[in-house]
Amino acid sequence: MVRPMTFAAFVSISVLGSAFAEEPVGLDPYAPYPLAQITDDIRYPAAQPPQGTVSRHGEIEYLAKNVFGTHWYISANDAVWHLVTAGDPDDETILFVHGHPDTWWSWHEVMALLADDFYVVAVDTLGYGQSDKRLELDLSYAGVAEGLEALMDRLGIGTFNLVGHDRGAVIGDHLVARESMGGRILAYLRMQQSADQPHGLPRPAHEEMASAEFHANENVIYGMFESDYYSVDMPQSHRDRAHWEYFFPGTAEAAAAQFSHAGFDKELEFRLAEVFPRMTMPVIFMQGAHDPGQRPEEYWRTAQVVPNGKVQIVDANHFIQAEKPKIVADAARDLFD
Structure with missing residues (x-):
């Protein structure tokens, strides 16, 4: 893959202490990359990036609202993970887990809104973005959750707050259900995934999504922005960036392999038997x-099933973090504070 134009000449490390009004003048925040600069603070040991990726270990990227994120490649549980962090590592951590068809980048505005008070960590889950996509890896939701636990260990992060969206909430559920995670998840913001009731109609066709051809469709991202699942008209540059982040080599095959493990009824049974009983932390659905x-009726009895749970119905569509990031950031701040 050819590396897209970078803006390294635009800024040096010294600019990190300067104050932009809102967005740096002349900078498109959605273009890959708004910024390309290697940080002097190489906090984590580097792993060899998966084939076909373009970010560099320690590379800085402008997120939003004067906040910069740093790209990392870290090996954990025999896989290489790509993640982006922002904020002070001494602050309480928030781990962001994206859904489908998304990547770490879907969280960039929420990260910027929270980085003043939290250490924010957004991953590309296995099979997506610039993380490992080898089909011999355990790409099931349980396998990805196991890898996330190992990743947090490698980062030296003991306890943390968790935010999961869509399929990322399914991964988050598996993380909650792991006995070895007892007490490590301080609070959980769980977004856009059915709770104590069966998924209503229409249901996404997971059988079709177990095919690589489905995910290789060049219109999968653009079609999403034009569908009924979005209520905000995103700028074309935003759409292009989301498309670029999703279509790294191997994503279609890995996403298909992951969806071969998906099943709404099976996931409901798992939540009722394994997840909800371990939700002793505060949870917002x-x-x-x-x-x-x-x-909303998929959360009909959720607050009764999960004693520390609260259902929050918000004025948004499916991709809340992209449509209205402040709603997500405010809910996270209230919950985690």
């Missing part, structure tokens, strides 16, 4: 009121 594929 966030649901967009205008999501055509999920209904």
Whole structure:
């Protein structure tokens, strides 16, 4: 893959202490990359990036609102993970886990809103973005959750707050259900994934999504922005960046392999038996009121099933963190504070 134009000449390390008004003048925050500069603070040991990736270990990228993130490649549980961090590592950590068809970048504005008070960590889950996509890895949701636990160990992070969206919430559920994780998740913001009731209609066709051809469709990202699952008209540069982040080599095959493990009824049974009994931490179940594929009634008894749970129906569609990042950031701050 050819590395896209960078803006290394635009800024030096010294600019990190300067104050931009809102966005740096003349900088498109959605273009890969808004910034390319290697940090002097190489905090984590580098792993060899997976084939076909373009970020560099320690590379700085402008996120939003005067906040810069740093790209890392870290080996954990026999896989290489790509992640982006921002904020002070001495602050309490928030781990962001994206869904489908998303990457770490879906969180960039939420990260910027929270980095003043939290150490924010957004991963590309295995099979997506610039993380490992080898099909011999355990790409099931349980396998990805096991890898995330190992990744947090490698980062030296003991306890943390968790935010999961869509399929990322399924991965988050598996993380909650791991006995070895007892006490490590301080609070959980769980977004856009059915709770104590079956997923309503229409349901995404997981059988079709177990095919690599489905994910290789060049219109999968652009079609998402134009579908009923979005209620905000995103700039074209935003769409292009989301498309670019998703279509790294191997994503279609890895995503298909992961969806071969998916099943709404099986996941409901798992939540009721294994996840909810271990949800002893405070939990917010966030649901967009205008999501055509999920209904508020899927959370009908959630607050009773999860004693520390709260259902929050918000004025948004499915991709809340991209449409209205402040809603997510405010909910996270209230919950985690």
